[in-house]
Amino acid sequence: xxxxxxxxxxxxxxxxxxxxxxxxxxxxxxxxxxxxxxxxxxxxxxxxxxxxxxxxxxxxxxxxxxxxxxxxxxxxxxxxxxxxxxxxxxxxxxxxxxxxxxxxxxxxxxxxxxxxxxxxxxxxxxxxxxxxxxxxxxxxxxxxxxxxxxxxxxxxxxxxxxxxxxxxxxxxxxxxxxxxxxxxxxxxxxxxxxxxxxxxxxxxxxxxxxxxxxxxxxxxxxxxxxxxxxxxxxxxxxxxxxxxxxxxxxxxxxxxxxxxxxxxxxx
Numbered sequence: 001x002x003x004x005x006x007x008x009x010x011x012x013x014x015x016x017x018x019x020x021x022x023x024x025x026x027x028x029x030x031x032x033x034x035x036x037x038x039x040x041x042x043x044x045x046x047x048x049x050x051x052x053x054x055x056x057x058x059x060x061x062x063x064x065x066x067x068x069x070x071x072x073x074x075x076x077x078x079x080x081x082x083x084x085x086x087x088x089x090x091x092x093x094x095x096x097x098x099x100x101x102x103x104x105x106x107x108x109x110x111x112x113x114x115x116x117x118x119x120x121x122x123x124x125x126x127x128x129x130x131x132x133x134x135x136x137x138x139x140x141x142x143x144x145x146x147x148x149x150x151x152x153x154x155x156x157x158x159x160x161x162x163x164x165x166x167x168x169x170x171x172x173x174x175x176x177x178x179x180x181x182x183x184x185x186x187x188x189x190x191x192x193x194x195x196x197x198x199x200x201x202x203x204x205x206x207x208x209x210x211x212x213x214x215x216x217x218x219x220x221x222x223x224x225x226x227x228x229x230x231x232x233x234x235x236x237x238x239x240x241x242x243x244x245x246x247x248x249x250x251x252x253x254x255x256x257x258x259x260x261x262x263x264x265x266x267x
Contacts, residue, residue, distance in 0.1 A: 002211075002213045002214050002232060003214060004038055004214055004215075004216055004233075004262075004263075005037065005038060005039065005210050005211075005214040005215070006038070006039050006040075006041065006062070006205075006210050006214060006215045006216070007030070007033070007038060007039070007040045007041075007215075007216050007217075007218070008040075008041055008042070008043050008065075008201060008215060008216070008217040008218070008227065008231065009040065009041075009042055009043070009217075009218045009255075010042075010043055010044060010197075010218060010219040010220060010221075010224050010227070011042060011044040011046060011051065011054065012044070012045075012046075012130070012184075012220075013184075013220035013221060013237060013239065014218050014219055014220045014224075014237055014255070015042075015054075015218065015255065020130065022054060022057060022058065023255075023256060025256045026255050026256050026259070027057060027058060029256065029259045029260070029263070030058055030259075031058070031059060033259070033263060034059070034061075036263075038263070039061065039062050040058055040060060040062075041060060041062045041063065041064045041065070041204070042054065042055075042060070042064040042065065042066075043064070043065040043069070043197040043200065043201065043217070043219075043224075043227050044064075044065065044066055044068075045066075045067065045068040045154075045183045045189060045223060046066060046067075046131050047066055047067060047071075047107060047112050047113065047115075047131065047133065048064075048066050048071070048073050048077050049112065049113035049131075049132075049133055050113075050130075050131035050132050050133055051064065051066065052077070053132075055075050060075045061075060062075070062204075062208060063075070063080055063204055063207070063208070065197055065200040065201065065204065067107065067110070067153050067154045067191075068154060068179075068181070068183065068189055068191055068195070068196065068197060068223050069083075069191065069195050069196045069197040069198070069199055069200035069201075069226075070082065070083050070084060070085075070110075070153050070154050070191050070192060070195050070200075071083075071110045071153060072200055072203065072204060073110075079110055080207075081203065082110040082153065083192045083193075083195050084110070084150075084151035084152060084153045084154075084192055085151055085152050085153070085154060085155060085178070085190060085191055085192045085195075086151055086192060086193075087145065087149075087150070087151045087152075089175050089177070089178050089190075089192075090106070090145060090151065090152050090155060090190075091142060091145065092174060092175055093155060093171060093175065093178070093190050094141055094142045094145070094155075095142070096167060096170060096171060096174070097157055097167070100157075100159060100163055100167055101159060101160075101163065102157040102158060102159025102160075102163060102164060102167070102188075103117065103118065103119050103121060103123035103124065103157065103158050103159065104117070104118045104119075104141055104155065104156075104157050105117045105118075105123070105124065105127065105135075105155065105156050105157070105158070106141060106145075106152045106154065106155040106156070107152060107153045107154055107155075108145075108148060108150055108152050108153065109150070109153065110153045112133070112153075113133050113134065114133055114134040114135060114136055115127065115133060115134075115135055115136070116135070116136050116137075116138055116141060116144060117135050117136070117137055117138070117141075118137075118138060118139070118140065118141050119137070120137055123158035123159075124137075126158070127158075151192075154189060154190065154191050155189070155190040156183070156187055156188065156189040156190065157187070157188050157190075158186055158187050159186060159188075160186065161185060161186055164182070164186065164187075164188040167188065168180050168182075168188055171190070177193040177194075178190055178191070178192070178193065179191040179192065179193065179194065179195045179196055181196070181222055181223045181225075182221060182222050182223065183221055183222075183223040184221060189223065196223070196225075196226040196227070197219075197223065197224060197226055197227035198225070198226025198227045198228075198229055198230035199226065199230075201215070201217065201226075201227055201230045201231065202230055211232075212230055212231060212232055213232035214232055215230075215231040215232050215233070216231060216232065216233040216234075216235060216262075217230070217231035217233070217234055217235065218235045218236075218237070218255065219234075219235075219236060219237070219240065219244065220236065220237040220239055220240045220244070221240060221241065221244065222241055222243060222244055224236075224240075224244060225243070225244055225247060228244065228247055228248055228249075229247055233249050233250070234247060234248045234249050234250075235248060235249065235250045235251075235252055235258065236248035236250070236251050236252075237251075237252060237253070238251050238252065238253045
């Protein structure tokens with residue numbers, strides 16, 4: 001068996017509990033494993049501003065993947081790489097979103113502690129509460145993008161699953177290069193070409209000299225698919241969609257139990 005050198009965790013629905021915290025026993029195990037030469041990092045759809053707390057609590061020392069693979073940052077927040085969504089594609093997506101009832105949001109800068117939204121309401125409030133970031137409202141995201149002149153790092157929309165699935169199919173026809181993936185049941189994200197957690201993990205492994213075969217990756221939704229495929233061992237939570245579970249090497253209910261079975265009790 002290849003020696004494990006790196007554990008990579010999605011946050012929401014995976015490493016975090018229902019209170020959006022890292023369970024104490026999992027934290028203790030991860031710190032102990034680092035002393036044994038097994039490092040930990042994160043691969044999340046959140047911005048860096050929304051994960052700083054976990055970087056400190058887990059004492060992370062390696063770069064981490066944020067914005068679903070669009071950005072890689074150092075543990076102190078320094079930008080290491082960014083692959084934004086091209087402005088022309090973003091404008092096309094916004095025109096299509098205008099034809100739906102879904103709420104639209106975007107992050108403009110790669111380490112932002114706020115996002116933009118085209119409407120006030122429960123969708124924006126959910127993101128503010130979950131990620132701990134602010135929201136700036138605008139009557140037109142399209143006008144805002146035109147004024148800014150910058151490629152957004154990612155866009156996302158929250159609405160009904162049925163409507164978002166239809167939108168996903170439309171965007172895959174009209175903008176086939178765009179990465180378009182569900183990160184939650186009712187949240188569809190739009191990213192740059194070939195941007196996903198798996199591609200970012202490959203870049204990360206090469207930069208730190210870790211073979212992908214020595215990586216265990218954990219996830220719970222379809223935006224974790226490539227992450228689990230690239231890692232030597234892909235682990236899906238038992239709450240994950242069938243499409244993710246089918247690609248995983250293991251399906252688990254509890255991370256602490258998995259770590260105990262794999263590495264033994266934390267001392």
